[in-house]
Amino acid sequence: MSGGRFAFPPSQDAVFLTDGGLETTLVFLDGVDLPCFASFPLLQSEEGRMKLENYFKPYIRTAVERDVGFILDTPTWRANPDWGAKLDVSPEALAEVNQDAVRWAAGLRDRLSDDRERVLINGVVGPRGDGYRVDAQMSAEEAQAYHAPQVEAFREADADMVSAVTMNYAEEAIGIARAAEALGLPAVISFTVETDGRLASGETLRSAIERTDRETGHSPVYYMINCAHPTHFDDALPEGEAWTRRIRGLRANASAKSHAELDESTELDPGDPVDLARRYRDLRHRMTQLSVLGGCCGTDHRHIAAICEACLPASGRAV
Template identity: 50%
Template sequence: MTSYRNKLPQCDGTLLLTDSGLETTLIFHDGLDLPAFAAYPLLETPRGRELLSRYYRQHMAIAADHGTGFLLEAPTWRASRDWGAVLGHRPEDLARINRAAIGFLSDLRAASCGVRPVVISGNIGPRGDGYRPDTAMSAPEAEAYHAEQIGWFAETDADMVTAVTLSTVAEGVGVIRAAKKAGLPAVVGYTVETDGRLPDGTPLGRAVEETEAQTGETAAYYMVNCAHPDHFRDALAAGSGWLKRIGGIRANASRLSHAELDEAEELDAGNPEELGRDYAALRRMLPNLAVLGGCCGTDHRHVRAIATRCVPAAAA
């Protein structure tokens, strides 16, 4: 059963750690081949489930050590219709896998020791390439597309849905509208280029404000993900009221641009301690920042450094 669908603890200021760069960890640290950058097929094999379990448990242990809650994000970023077709999965396959992903996380939550609260999120990715707004959808088209995966999550123990690495306001609006109809709290994570603008050129603040206007301010909160803090710090510094709606950060370890990351053959893990200091500074800028994790290039070392720098500040 769902535990927090009607009252997300992070929206009341409870600090939640979350995981890091799942796909880059699996590729560069575990030596896996992930076609289409998709982790969800691992749920189909015992070895894959063990790798995922180890990954999540390693991160949850950091939350236990620091006395925080945890946000379990499903490994379903690519488990939507178009990406599933690339991997040979039919909609009925994807429905089963998305439901199984939440069941997998429910088992992890039940087995968690000393970590409370543990919130389960159905993770959604962009219909196209998150680094390029190459699938130009209207908000109604985005709503119709993402409603399918969101509907599968609504039938499970998922407490919420989180859409990350979105590059257009229209897709963010579609996700929020679909989630509202399904009765699930929705979080939208926009990604930005090195200039603090979405890949389609929209300034970050304007993206949040336009999404709010088109959805009646019904998102649970917003996130910034898949960019180094250096890429969006100035946008935050110049921000105003919309800053209160930023509730989560999942930054990259690398300062490389999206284009450079696409071409990179080696992992740029950056500096975990430096990233931890960056997050502490971001917490001073964002009054409602409550979900802290990583994205491309980060692993448990970065999350631990973030917790070390930010948890004392949260308790002060």
């Protein structure tokens, strides 16, 4: 994408919202059955597409009202070969699934926003294995080869960017970043951490970001933290260190529970939207470059609205 106030990569002062916890909202609040926690099969029916559209509508509307940008994710977190196999979707069919997801998102953008420059289409890449555990672990070279077909599908369908989400060990993140660079797509890397502020691999967030930068030539446009509550990583973000300035996005969980506790939960823990929003505001006061604001597991539009109230006045100017 080129030209316009919200061209990618965005300037440091351009604020973007994202959605909240897509899968947790669909399952726990909307009663939608998502085998393997995969939302991409919803694209196969008009009813499923409407459920996705109804989910995204309030988020995009809020971004328009706040005069900020919006990063519109494709519902493709599980659209890779390992998870596709569990859902009887072949690798060949996955290429069309991922391209269709980008086309669907672009159509939704065009229907809900008068200014397409405000809405960036983001191809979402999830982990090969479980987002909460380091399984199916690969080398960086293996990860690049594994994830490249999905990234290529996003490029062929004209996505604006790609994001590796819920990364829990550095090698997979490095491989995806390399794949995106080789295919000419801007990449964002989003790590998740445990309650001790470390990745599930045991590596510190600092080490994971610095190593990914070092081994990719600083190719990621920026980094994010997702799928963890602010209390889990607040102490891992010291002020004034160069590596923390690479973190520009935050998509926290609503709940302060551990990943293991969330994995065993049969009910949604929505946490406290107002408290979560205050924590976002406090982090932004320390890390003024934080400009991509959204949610992850357990969050819905109430949480994003509260984050806007805490971090953005009506004009959309960040505070």
